[in-house]
Amino acid sequence: MPPIRNPILPGFNADPSILRVGDDYYIATSTFEWYPGVQIHHSTDLANWDLVVRPLNRKSQLDMRGAPDSCGVWAPCLTHDGEKFWLVYTYVTRKDGSFKDSHNYIVTAPSIEGPWSDPIHVNSSGFDPSLFHDVDDGRKWFVNMLWDHRRRPRAFAGIALQEFDPVAGKLVGPRKNIFKGTELDLVEGPHLYKRNGWYYLLTAEGGTAYQHACTLARARDIWGPYETHPQTHILTSKDAPFADLQRAGHGDVVDTPDGRTYLVHLTGRPVGQQRRCVLGRETAIQEAYWGEDDWLYIKDGPIPSLYVDVPGVQLLEPNYWAEQRYTFTDDLHKDLQWLRTPESSRIFSVADGVLSLIGRESIGSWFEQALVARRQTHFSYDAETVLDYYSPSDERQFAGLVAYYCRYNFFYLTVTADADGQREISILRSEASYPEGNLDTPTPDPIRIPNEGKVRLALSIRGGLDLQFFYALEGDQEQQQLQKIGPVFDASILSDECGGHQAHGSFTGAFVGVACSDLNGTALPAHFGSFTYRPVQHAADRYHV
Known part of the structure; x- marks a missing residue:
C-alpha cells in the first residue's frame, strides 16, 4: 500500500x-x-x-x-x-x-x-x-x-x-x-x-x-x-x-x-x-x-x-489531472460556485447549453455580482471560455474571464465597448490594492473587435506565479488561433498573503471563472457556451506530482 x-x-x-x-x-x-x-x-x-x-x-x-x-x-x-x-x-x-x-x-x-x-x-x-x-x-x-x-x-x-x-x-x-x-x-x-x-x-x-x-x-x-x-x-x-x-x-x-x-x-x-x-x-x-x-x-x-x-x-491520475469542460445543459456543475446571494436567479441562469450571466454590480461587490467560478486546485493550468453573445453599449458594461481572489485582487479579461458603442477587449486588474480597491493603471491598450460574433477568452497560469491572457475571434482559422493580450502578470497576488491582511485576515483561495457587470443598471446579460479548466503538469512547479 x-x-x-x-x-x-x-x-x-x-x-x-x-x-x-x-x-x-x-x-x-x-x-x-x-x-x-x-x-x-x-x-x-x-x-x-x-x-x-x-x-x-x-x-x-x-x-x-x-x-x-x-x-x-x-x-x-x-x-x-x-x-x-x-x-x-x-x-x-x-x-x-x-x-x-x-x-x-x-x-x-x-x-x-x-x-x-x-x-x-x-x-x-x-x-x-x-x-x-x-x-x-x-x-x-x-x-x-x-x-x-x-x-x-x-x-x-x-x-x-x-x-x-x-x-x-x-x-x-x-x-x-x-x-x-x-x-x-x-x-x-x-x-x-x-x-x-x-x-x-x-x-x-x-x-x-x-x-x-x-x-x-x-x-x-x-x-x-x-x-x-x-x-x-x-x-x-x-x-x-x-x-x-x-x-x-x-x-x-x-x-x-x-x-x-x-x-x-x-x-x-x-x-x-x-x-x-x-x-x-x-x-x-x-x-x-x-x-x-x-x-x-x-x-x-x-x-x-x-x-x-x-x-x-x-x-489521482484519472481525476486530478483531467481536463474539466463545463457545459450548461441543466444546472451548474458541483465544482462551480458564486458569491453571497441565495437568489441565484438574479445573477445567472442555465438553459439549452448556455450559462447566462445577468449584469449586476461591479466585480468585487459585496452584495450582488454575477460571477460563477471554480477553485484553482493546480499551480499551473489553462482556462478558457466562449462568450457566445454579448452586446455592450459602453464601458460600464463588461463581461468575460476572471482570475479572482477578492475585491482587491483579480485579473479580468473583458469584452466591453467604448463610449461610442464599439466593442473592444480590455483588461481590468486590481493587484493588492487594499485598502483603496482601485483598478491598477495604466491598463494595456484595448483591442477593437467586431460588434457581432463569438469571442474566445483564455488565460494560463504557470507555477502559481505567471499569468498570461489570450483571445481569439469567430471567423476563419487564422483568426481563431489564440493571441496574447497584455503582459505577463504576477498571479501570486491571488493569495491569502495579498488579500488585504498580510498575516491573519484573508482566508479563502484563488478562483477562475466568468463574470458580467452592468454599471448602467440595465441588467444586460452575457451568454457563455462553455468553460474549460485544464490542469498542466509543469516541470518547474515545486509541488509537481
Whole structure:
C-alpha cells in the first residue's frame, strides 16, 4: 500500500472537520463568502474524496449579501449522535477592527445529503464552534472561542463551554472559559473528545499564517482544569520554514474501524521567494497514535508529512489531472460556485447549453455580482471560455474571464465597448490594492473587435506565479488561433498573503471563472457556451506530482 500525498483536498478547503459514520468518512470545510455554504466531502478510504453536498443552499439558511471578503461561513464542525448529523458553524458579518460580529448556528439532517434544517441560532460570543456528544450520559456540549474586544490586539480570550439542550434548542446552565491557550496565543478552533476517562481539547493557535499550530490539552472533568500536552503543540510547521507543508493547524481527529487514528488539518504550500500560498488553505491528513501516557502524538511529528500511510490507495491520475469542460445543459456543475446571494436567479441562469450571466454590480461587490467560478486546485493550468453573445453599449458594461481572489485582487479579461458603442477587449486588474480597491493603471491598450460574433477568452497560469491572457475571434482559422493580450502578470497576488491582511485576515483561495457587470443598471446579460479548466503538469512547479 503506497503512501498518499498531501493535501487530500487541494485548493481552498480550510478548517477541516472530520467524521466517521460506519465505514464512511466525511470532511466539512469553510466556504466563507462563497455560495452555497460549507463543503462536505465523502470518502471510504481516507485517500480519495468526492464533494457530496453544500448543505447551506437556500435563503432561509444563509444570505450573505453585504458580508465583506473572507467573512461569511467559518469553521464548520460536523458530528453525528447516532441518530442524525449535526453541523455547527459561524456566520461572520464583520471581522476587521476591534469587533467581530460572529453568529453561531446549528443545522441537522437525517442523512448527509439532507434535507438540512433551517438554522438554530446558538450564540454570538465568538467563532469556531463545535458540538460534543458525550456518549456516557447523552449530554451535548457547545464550545467556541471567546472574543474580547477590550483585549486588542490580542482579543482571543479563551475557549467557552456550555451545555446545549437539543429539545429546547438552546444553551442552558453556566458558561465557563475552560482554556485560555498557551503563549502562542490566538486560541481558536476547539474540538472536544473523550477517551479512557479523559476529556481532550484540541485547539488551533498562532493565527492562520506561518505560526499556526494544533495544541492539545486534557482534563478528567469536562470543566477542567486542562493541562497541556508535553509537546504543547502536537502539529506545527512554525519551527520548520523549509517543510513542504506550511501554516499547519486547525485540526480534527478521527479513528478508523481497525483502531488507527488520524488528524486532518489545514495547510498551505507557498511558492516563490515571497512565500505566497496561491492555492489558499488546503486540507491535509497525518497519521497519529496514542502513547502509553494517554497523549496523542503525530507520527514523525510535530512537523507535518507530505506523504502519509492511510487505508486507501490514492487514485489521482484519472481525476486530478483531467481536463474539466463545463457545459450548461441543466444546472451548474458541483465544482462551480458564486458569491453571497441565495437568489441565484438574479445573477445567472442555465438553459439549452448556455450559462447566462445577468449584469449586476461591479466585480468585487459585496452584495450582488454575477460571477460563477471554480477553485484553482493546480499551480499551473489553462482556462478558457466562449462568450457566445454579448452586446455592450459602453464601458460600464463588461463581461468575460476572471482570475479572482477578492475585491482587491483579480485579473479580468473583458469584452466591453467604448463610449461610442464599439466593442473592444480590455483588461481590468486590481493587484493588492487594499485598502483603496482601485483598478491598477495604466491598463494595456484595448483591442477593437467586431460588434457581432463569438469571442474566445483564455488565460494560463504557470507555477502559481505567471499569468498570461489570450483571445481569439469567430471567423476563419487564422483568426481563431489564440493571441496574447497584455503582459505577463504576477498571479501570486491571488493569495491569502495579498488579500488585504498580510498575516491573519484573508482566508479563502484563488478562483477562475466568468463574470458580467452592468454599471448602467440595465441588467444586460452575457451568454457563455462553455468553460474549460485544464490542469498542466509543469516541470518547474515545486509541488509537481
